[in-house]
Amino acid sequence: MLSLISILGFACALAARVAALNPVVVHEQEFSDSVTNDRFVIIGIDYQPGGQGAYGTGSGDPLSNGTTCLRDAALMQQLGVNTIRCYNVDPSLDHNDCVSIFDSVGIYILIDVNAPVPGLSIDRSNPSSSYTTSYLQHIFTVVEAFKSFPNTLGFFAGNEIINDVATGQANPPYIRAVQRDLKNYIAAHAPRTIPVGYSAADVQEVLQDTWAYLQCKNSNGTNDASRSDFFGLNSYSWCGSHSSYTISGYSTLVETFSNTTIPIFLSEYGCNDPAPRVFDEVTTLYGPQMTTLSGGLVYQYTQDSSNYGLVQTYGNGTAQLLGDYDTLMGQYDKIDVSLLASSNSTATSLQPPQCNADLISSDGFSTDFNIPNPPNGVDQLIKSGVPNAPTGSIVSVTRTSVQVAVYATNGARLSGLEIQAVSTANSPGQSRSGLSTGAVASATASSSADTSSTSAGGSGSASSTGAAASAKASSGAYRFGAGFAGAAVVIGAGAFAL
Numbered sequence: 001m002l003s004l005i006s007i008l009g010f011a012c013a014l015a016a017r018v019a020a021l022n023p024v025v026v027h028e029q030e031f032s033d034s035v036t037n038d039r040f041v042i043i044g045i046d047y048q049p050g051g052q053g054a055y056g057t058g059s060g061d062p063l064s065n066g067t068t069c070l071r072d073a074a075l076m077q078q079l080g081v082n083t084i085r086c087y088n089v090d091p092s093l094d095h096n097d098c099v100s101i102f103d104s105v106g107i108y109i110l111i112d113v114n115a116p117v118p119g120l121s122i123d124r125s126n127p128s129s130s131y132t133t134s135y136l137q138h139i140f141t142v143v144e145a146f147k148s149f150p151n152t153l154g155f156f157a158g159n160e161i162i163n164d165v166a167t168g169q170a171n172p173p174y175i176r177a178v179q180r181d182l183k184n185y186i187a188a189h190a191p192r193t194i195p196v197g198y199s200a201a202d203v204q205e206v207l208q209d210t211w212a213y214l215q216c217k218n219s220n221g222t223n224d225a226s227r228s229d230f231f232g233l234n235s236y237s238w239c240g241s242h243s244s245y246t247i248s249g250y251s252t253l254v255e256t257f258s259n260t261t262i263p264i265f266l267s268e269y270g271c272n273d274p275a276p277r278v279f280d281e282v283t284t285l286y287g288p289q290m291t292t293l294s295g296g297l298v299y300q301y302t303q304d305s306s307n308y309g310l311v312q313t314y315g316n317g318t319a320q321l322l323g324d325y326d327t328l329m330g331q332y333d334k335i336d337v338s339l340l341a342s343s344n345s346t347a348t349s350l351q352p353p354q355c356n357a358d359l360i361s362s363d364g365f366s367t368d369f370n371i372p373n374p375p376n377g378v379d380q381l382i383k384s385g386v387p388n389a390p391t392g393s394i395v396s397v398t399r400t401s402v403q404v405a406v407y408a409t410n411g412a413r414l415s416g417l418e419i420q421a422v423s424t425a426n427s428p429g430q431s432r433s434g435l436s437t438g439a440v441a442s443a444t445a446s447s448s449a450d451t452s453s454t455s456a457g458g459s460g461s462a463s464s465t466g467a468a469a470s471a472k473a474s475s476g477a478y479r480f481g482a483g484f485a486g487a488a489v490v491i492g493a494g495a496f497a498l
């Protein structure tokens with residue numbers, strides 16, 4: 001008996017190190033948790049601190065600084081986010097702290113393998129010249145960096161390469177070629193299948209053709225690696241409180257994609273004109289009319305000159321919540337999370353059509369399904385792997401308290417902001433312990449009655465700071481323990497089986 005107890009104790013200690021999210025898999029129209037089989041719907045935020053131009057400037061990438069990741073993971077956990085999208089990652093940097101922190105709070109990561117730099121992405125004006133061995137080696141190196149994290153949800157092989165009918169002529173076969181090469185690389189070198197897909201521009205005239213071209217099955221065998229595993233759509237069509245399901249065109253999206261055999265989600269959304277945003281689209285996007293879609297990602301977490309931010313961050317690590325953060329939280333809180341988790345057996349039984357020119361409706365969009373062969377040397381690179389590529393892995397998350405200053409929308413400094421370890425995907429309302437000025441708690445309470453008052457609801461609530469902070473600290477500690485204990489049961493069983 002004693003030895004059993006010590007084995008259990010050992011298993012618990014081990015579990016504290018390796019507790020991790022279950023990988024997500026694709027089942028035709030839906031993402032699902034590979035262990036529980038619950039449907040997984042993206043409640044996401046686009047995350048590119050430093051902005052679009054940060055790549056290669058020496059300021060790192062969004063997943064390379066544990067101090068800022070801890071701050072942002074805590075704020076996103078409170079908000080209810082379960083996925084971030086990271087553009088422009090640098091595969092030579094160490095991402096272990098950041099990805100482990102996001103994993104520990106129940107947040108998955110979508111990675112863009114490209115960077116907006118010549119040679120590190122497909123040039124839409126001349127795809128054949130940019131589809132090179134060195135380009136492919138770069139994106140395989142990105143796969144190496146993120147392949148071993150359980151919370152890597154997927155890789156975007158391309159973003160907005162097609163942006164009109166003209167660019168829909170030469171580019172589609174190259175997008176499929178890049179997807180094929182990434183998927184073959186993953187099959188040869190990753191510990192599991194990781195989905196690979198595309199993020200489409202908000203251009204109505206090519207949207208349906210792009211999806212139809214990328215989702216079809218291009219051979220009669222099972223080995224059609226060039227097909228997309230998911231389809232992201234950047235959409236800014238729902239603007240302000242006067243829009244609606246039909247005015248925004250969301251109803252058309254649902255009709256167009258009703259038979260999709262790959263998950264479709266909004267890889268960017270959140271029109272910011274008029275401002276401030278009210279995020280009325282959230283309840284529709286996650287409501288019963290739109291279950292065909294797998295959610296979306298709000299553009300974007302950090303404020304910059306394009307004025308889409310939820311949070312203003314500074315070089316010294318200080319962060320200031322903006323009104324949109326509170327408003328979005330109020331809308332997220334209305335999501336019926338149990339609706340999202342239920343799978344639709346019709347949707348997960350749909351089979352993709354065979355690729356065929358009849359699937360394409362615009363004159364001028366490619367109907368060529370002959371996918372270019374990989375450039376010289378790439379077959380060998382896929383076989384042997386990129387030499388000396390750094391490979392990330394989950395590490396133990398030891399720091400849980402946010403050390404930098406974070407200010408609520410009313411100007412009060414948050415105290416007791418910390419992350420809470422969990423072992424399942426985060427969801428809205430699950431964690432509210434760190435926003436202890438009370439600003440957001442009261443905003444949320446009033447949100448279902450009147451969303452326009454959410455930021456106003458935040459003012460005047462700083463008085464609760466002290467009490468809430470100490471209540472917080474203890475409940476946080478409790479949940480932290482519970483999260484690890486829950487995980488220990490699973491891991492313990494695994495250890496016994498060994």
Ligand SMILES: *[C@@H]1O[C@H](CO)[C@@H](O)[C@H](O)[C@H]1NC(C)=O
Nearest residue numbers: 217218219220221354355369
């Ligand atoms: C796939 O099968 C269909 C129906 O059997 C056939 O018409 C088509 O030519 C086949 N395509 C390929 C690429 O083999």
Ligand SMILES: *[C@@H]1O[C@H](CO)[C@@H](O)[C@H](O)[C@H]1NC(C)=O
Nearest residue numbers: 254255256257258259260350
């Ligand atoms: C979806 O598939 C069904 C059954 O195959 C078909 O009747 C329907 O027309 C399709 N809808 C669209 C929008 O393609």
Ligand SMILES: *[C@@H]1O[C@H](CO)[C@@H](O)[C@H](O)[C@H]1NC(C)=O
Nearest residue numbers: 314315316317318319404405
């Ligand atoms: C960080 O920088 C911001 C903006 O310059 C400033 O307002 C704030 O006081 C600084 N915080 C600390 C802790 O130095």
Ligand SMILES: *[C@@H]1O[C@H](CO)[C@@H](O)[C@H](O)[C@H]1NC(C)=O
Nearest residue numbers: 065067068314315316317318
């Ligand atoms: C990480 O970010 C913090 C806060 O912005 C900054 O003070 C620190 O220097 C950064 N660390 C590295 C290694 O860049």
Ligand SMILES: *[C@@H]1O[C@H](CO)[C@@H](O)[C@H](O)[C@H]1NC(C)=O
Nearest residue numbers: 258259291292344345346347
């Ligand atoms: C289930 O999926 C099918 C195919 O997409 C769709 O026609 C049907 O409306 C869905 N059912 C529900 C309850 O959403």
